[in-house]
Amino acid sequence: MPAVLDAQRAQEIIDAHLALEGPLLPILHAFVEEFGFVDDTAVPLIANALNLSRAEVHGVLTFYHDFRREPAGKHVLKICRAEACQARGSESVARHCLADLGVDWHGTTQDGAITVEPVYCLGLCANGPSALFDDEPIAALTADKLVSVIEEAESV
Amino acid sequence: MTRVFVPRDVVALALGADKIAAAIVATAKARGADVSIVRNGSRGMFFLEPLIEVETPAGRIAYGPVTLKDVAALFDAGFLDGGTHALRIGKPEDHPFLKRQTRLTFARSGITDPVSLEDYAAHEGWLGLKRAIEIGSAAIVDEITKSGLRGRGGAGFPTGVKWKTVADTKADRKYVVCNCDEGDSGTFADRMVLEDDPYMLIEGMTICGLAVGATKGYVYCRSEYPHGIKAFNEALQRARAAGYLGKDVLGSGHAFDIELRVGAGAYVCGEETALLESLEGRRGMVRAKPPLPAINGLFQKPTVINNVLSLATAPFILAHGAKAYADFGMGRSRGTMPLQLAGNIRYGGLFETAFGLTLGEIVEDIGGGTASGRPVRAVQCGGPLGAYFPPALFDTPFDYEAFAAKDGLIGHGGIVVFDDTVDMLTMARFAMEFCAIESCGKCTPCRIGSTRGQEVIDKILAGIHVEANLRLLEDLCQTMKFGSLCALGGFAPYPVLSAMRHYPEDFKPHAAIAAE
Numbered sequence A: 001m002p003a004v005l006d007a008q009r010a011q012e013i014i015d016a017h018l019a020l021e022g023p024l025l026p027i028l029h030a031f032v033e034e035f036g037f038v039d040d041t042a043v044p045l046i047a048n049a050l051n052l053s054r055a056e057v058h059g060v061l062t063f064y065h066d067f068r069r070e071p072a073g074k075h076v077l078k079i080c081r082a083e084a085c086q087a088r089g090s091e092s093v094a095r096h097c098l099a100d101l102g103v104d105w106h107g108t109t110q111d112g113a114i115t116v117e118p119v120y121c122l123g124l125c126a127n128g129p130s131a132l133f134d135d136e137p138i139a140a141l142t143a144d145k146l147v148s149v150i151e152e153a154e155s156v
Numbered sequence B: 001m002t003r004v005f006v007p008r009d010v011v012a013l014a015l016g017a018d019k020i021a022a023a024i025v026a027t028a029k030a031r032g033a034d035v036s037i038v039r040n041g042s043r044g045m046f047f048l049e050p051l052i053e054v055e056t057p058a059g060r061i062a063y064g065p066v067t068l069k070d071v072a073a074l075f076d077a078g079f080l081d082g083g084t085h086a087l088r089i090g091k092p093e094d095h096p097f098l099k100r101q102t103r104l105t106f107a108r109s110g111i112t113d114p115v116s117l118e119d120y121a122a123h124e125g126w127l128g129l130k131r132a133i134e135i136g137s138a139a140i141v142d143e144i145t146k147s148g149l150r151g152r153g154g155a156g157f158p159t160g161v162k163w164k165t166v167a168d169t170k171a172d173r174k175y176v177v178c179n180c181d182e183g184d185s186g187t188f189a190d191r192m193v194l195e196d197d198p199y200m201l202i203e204g205m206t207i208c209g210l211a212v213g214a215t216k217g218y219v220y221c222r223s224e225y226p227h228g229i230k231a232f233n234e235a236l237q238r239a240r241a242a243g244y245l246g247k248d249v250l251g252s253g254h255a256f257d258i259e260l261r262v263g264a265g266a267y268v269c270g271e272e273t274a275l276l277e278s279l280e281g282r283r284g285m286v287r288a289k290p291p292l293p294a295i296n297g298l299f300q301k302p303t304v305i306n307n308v309l310s311l312a313t314a315p316f317i318l319a320h321g322a323k324a325y326a327d328f329g330m331g332r333s334r335g336t337m338p339l340q341l342a343g344n345i346r347y348g349g350l351f352e353t354a355f356g357l358t359l360g361e362i363v364e365d366i367g368g369g370t371a372s373g374r375p376v377r378a379v380q381c382g383g384p385l386g387a388y389f390p391p392a393l394f395d396t397p398f399d400y401e402a403f404a405a406k407d408g409l410i411g412h413g414g415i416v417v418f419d420d421t422v423d424m425l426t427m428a429r430f431a432m433e434f435c436a437i438e439s440c441g442k443c444t445p446c447r448i449g450s451t452r453g454q455e456v457i458d459k460i461l462a463g464i465h466v467e468a469n470l471r472l473l474e475d476l477c478q479t480m481k482f483g484s485l486c487a488l489g490g491f492a493p494y495p496v497l498s499a500m501r502h503y504p505e506d507f508k509p510h511a512a513i514a515a516e
């Protein structure tokens, strides 16, 4: 993942979205997709292109949980904390996982491999506890199951 | 060649369906059997996923829940001919969980390949749209109104009234917006439409576009549904290529197209005005009403904003007539509701049924009680802003008005079951915490009240002035209920107050936590 924003690529992404109605969220999503996060230096570029103030772009960027402003770990693990998963013991599974990885919510493991985020429902509510490892869904989550998913990802 | 169905619904994927599909192909090859895999949708019997079906001369025979290590044994048992095996379910439609349902909206789910246009057309697809083109705007609105359909997103507002307002408002441009934010815990019916029958939503939105005179539709889908997003985008492309969307829908002379937009992890963006703000590229702040979105909505244009299920029900109503839909249900709750049985429940999944079953029938008879086998202690209905019901209220019929009379809501139809290990003070605290995390911040009772609520509950947990703090909590809830601009702050008190009322024994100091 590039450490500094590639300004040319950034501009290309912005330009590709200018024909849309209400392009700001799609642009921010595209930045996260491409660079892994939205660097602060992107804000004036976007503001300029959309004829918005920097404060407006900053306001949107910080309102939404999805738009990270710093790089995440190589993998992102989202564990569901909503009620239907709680009813199946998600909180204790999550505590185990966090302890195993040695991080707190939103934290990244020391080797930079995994960032753990809370998520409030993945639509797997009849088969909880649920999680999303990158884009791979996991139902009936246990600490053991998670270990094997992580090992499998690390082995490729 | 034998057709084997392996669902592509995310529940099946989360339980290993891709690997199972690959293993079936590999095993068949090794044993010289000729199979072709169809990635169908889910039947919604999530307790049986991955539910594998085999096409035999006697009909489709199902096996589930299948794991990777069952595949060889299934071949040994001759499952390609419907052979006997411990996991054999028989014909899925004969399973009691499906047999007891009335599938009007989810009639195709699990039967078809969700992205196959041929399959959709072969199973009554596009009949509603074709009739809509024939009868025209006013008659479409009339059908929807007469069907008695009420918005399935939570508020239960009559869909026909909404469409008529937009149809009657003059403007150079109008929009149809589909609310697929589905943020409520315990709900997944919208997701199933995207993944398991996406053309139904495309058809429903197009019917709505014809009815109100809109040419552009947006689906706003939460980012937590990456698989639904992929499936729906694939369906959009295919529908457009086949002329179901575009400048001249099915040669009718009407233009309509749909674009999918992805949310960014904010629950409040499910609220319709916050959703419109978000679509326009702003923070998801709730707008004061009026003006109604129907008059002044997306980009200040008249806009229908409806839940996925409301729009997805339009094709059935148009194809079969308003009466066929309105004949189901009770009182002012007409038609069917796709219930979503979730949490600690034995038979979890989608259960579409006419309104009027009691909550007890739903939880005990259909859901089979808890998955843990312990007694049911609480059932949260209608998402994180919905009340907790104790078994003493299990005689409440599932109907908008009957639930409101018990200080509850049916919302989007989510039913989350908890066993007797649940601590209701913890759940009350979570309701406040969730409201604090997700508050848009526009009004004080919600923004500040939810954080104060957590603090007060923490004091009760710690045994500090318990009586006085319980009174304070009650008072705070009333302030949030009556002083909040939208239902996030206005309804967050319902889970809290219902927990206090029905489970007073949990609202006392918690020794373990107080000792920390």
Ligand SMILES: Cc1cc2nc3c(=O)[nH]c(=O)nc-3n(C[C@H](O)[C@H](O)[C@H](O)COP(=O)(O)O)c2cc1C
Residues within 6 Å of the ligand: B150, B151, B152, B153, B154, B155, B156, B157, B159, B179, B180, B181, B182, B183, B184, B267, B268, B269, B270, B271, B272, B273, B305, B306, B307, B308, B310, B311, B486, B487, B488
């Ligand atoms: C905090 C909040 C969250 C909501 N979330 C959703 C949602 O995820 N999906 C939905 O369809 N409606 C949601 N609603 C209800 C919408 O505001 C609106 O009533 C609905 O989209 C109208 O469509 P309908 O008439 O088809 O139900 C929410 C409301 C509030 C206050």
Ligand code: SF4
Residues within 6 Å of the ligand: B268, B286, B438, B439, B440, B441, B442, B443, B444, B446, B447, B484, B485, B486, B487, B488, B489, B490
């Ligand atoms: S109640 Fe909460 S979410 Fe709703 S407008 Fe007020 S602050 Fe925003």
Ligand code: FES
Residues within 6 Å of the ligand: A080, A081, A082, A083, A084, A085, A086, A120, A121, A122, A123, A124, A125, A128, A130, B185, B186, B187
């Ligand atoms: S509550 Fe966890 S997936 Fe829905």
